[in-house]
Amino acid sequence: MKETIDAIYEKGVFRPLKPATILDGLKVRLEVETLTESSPDNLLELAAQVYNGLSNEQIDEIEQIVFDRGDFFRDKSS
Numbered sequence: 001m002k003e004t005i006d007a008i009y010e011k012g013v014f015r016p017l018k019p020a021t022i023l024d025g026l027k028v029r030l031e032v033e034t035l036t037e038s039s040p041d042n043l044l045e046l047a048a049q050v051y052n053g054l055s056n057e058q059i060d061e062i063e064q065i066v067f068d069r070g071d072f073f074r075d076k077s078s
Contacts, residue, residue, distance in 0.1 A: 008046070017049055 003021065007014040014030065022028065035042075051059050 008049070 005020050005022075006017045008017065009015075009032075051062075054062075
């Protein structure tokens with residue numbers, strides 16, 4: 001069977017962007033084609049992947065941490 005799976009390579013591992021229809025432990029062959037296009041839509045789609053598989057509660061918790069730490073990114077000299 002041949003299937004195209006979009007993925008991101010992170011820390012030595014290919015991570016699918018969407019759930020794959022491959023059984024765990026199945027041996028596969030990868031042919032890698034790098035996608036160099038970095039349009040704003042592609043970047044937003046990539047950023048949205050951060051929340052895949054998380055519950056609404058987990059997402060709320062992550063966003064609260066980000067908002068609480070907003071002071072770390074402000075210029076404190078002004």
